[in-house]
Amino acid sequence: MADDIVVTEGLVIPEAELHERFSRSSGPGGQGVNTADSRVELSFDLGRAQSVPEHLRPRLLARLRSRLVDGVLTVTASEFRxxxxxxxxxxERLAELLLAAAQPPPPRRRPTRPSRASVERRLAAKRRRAETKRGRRSPEE
Incomplete structure (x- = not known):
């Protein structure tokens, strides 16, 4: 439970479902740059994970589809030495991504009609603007 990722109360990702790869980071680093494998690639198989509740899986897959490769979500971090x-x-990045994707969809907007007064204001503004432009024309037109 120590290395599990808690996304929400209903979604906890156990350490066993995560796969980490380490490689050399790019950028400056002095003498240690060629020896330290400090870059981390964290992969989570969203399509087959047992920890993802069935009611959440379609929403997560749909919202993260641009980041998935064969149902696997991969996050990298190399900003620290x-x-x-x-x-x-x-x-943390994986948890934030999953939390954002797990949010329920916003309520549907109820279509409304513009009020009569707002329509009148819009049309009056258009008339004023047309009059201003008409005043700028040359007399030959």
Whole structure:
């Protein structure tokens, strides 16, 4: 439970369903840049994960479809020099992505008609604007 990712009360991702890969980070780093595998790639198989509730799975898959490769969501972190900090950052990023995707859809907008007064104001403004432009024309037209 220590390394599990808590997204919401109903969605906790166990450590066993996460796959981490480590590689060398790009950018400056001095002598340690060629030896430290500090970049972290955290993968989560959203399509087959047992921890994702069935009522949430279609919503998550639909909202994250542009980031998925064969149902697997991958997050990378390489902004820190230490592997531990990058692991923490990748887990936080994964949790934020899943939390945003798990939000319920906003309520549907009820269509409304513009009020009579707002229609009148809009048409009056159009008439004023047309009159201004008509005043700018040359007399030959």
């Amino acid at each position: 230490s592997q531990l900090a990058n692991r923490r950052a990748a887990r």
